[in-house]
Amino acid sequence: MEKILHKNMIEVRPAERFSPRHTFSCGQCFRWRGDEDGVYTGIAYGKAAKIWEDNGSIFITSDEQDFDAVWCKYLDLDRDYSQYDAQFCKNDFMRSAVDFGRGLKILAQEPWEALISFIISQCNNIPRIEGIIEKLCAFWGDEIEFDGKTVRTFPSPARLAALSLDELAPLRAGYRADYILTAAKAVAAGELDFSALSAMDTATARTEIMKLRGVGRKVADCFLLFGLSKMDAFPVDTWMKKAAPFYGDGLDITSFGDVAGIAQQYIFYYARENGLAAK
């Protein structure tokens, strides 16, 4: 991967291993917005940026320091996913899924944001998930200036922990509000330590995070995969169950071993975008 410095912008090439569209619209994150030109705007680790692809390169509005400290890791740019193609493409279905989503990357999201985002996602549809998270940030996030306007970060655990259920009511998050508050209080009180979880093996970390009220196997594995970059975690949701008869044709998600989570994301994205139905 080649990094080229421009004024207020970093160029990375070649671009074929990273697709902003597939990465930001494959259902792993809820705060990146694309415009009609394919320019995506979002916030991570307190930094805002625009990211787009043009003429074989990826462009990121960032200085070199933020690129090295935040974006390179967040976008998983150093990992070449093509190394998994032979492993993933074991049948026609998997070949189609990988072809469809080629260029998607598993984002290294902030653990706290990933946890809350996927607590909100449970039994919910994506437009509404995005709406609830947008309100969450608008109400309680910190202001930062970007591109001539004010944008807001994802609110801190302490900020949310100080709220009551009544104060969370404007989110219209339903029964999930209680889960959000429970998680915020656990993190703010130091009972839930993301660094400690990160150091654990996946199975142990899963057992620990599932002790939180409102966190079952599905939310836990989304948190492990998208929030702690544990690539062997593999969330199984309704779409994955619908897809199972297809990818499971002599194949099992666990057979993808320590990158099962990446395989899972190809399958989920392909199944959802193509309205895959069970046989």
Next chain:
DNA sequence: TGCCAGGCCGAAA
């Protein structure tokens, strides 16, 4: 209008 959404909890079997 009714069905469904990147589910989870607690009780019953």
Next chain:
DNA sequence: TTTCGGCATGGC
């Protein structure tokens, strides 16, 4: 251990 009703809300 598996199954199942209830849960809040709103997108489609």
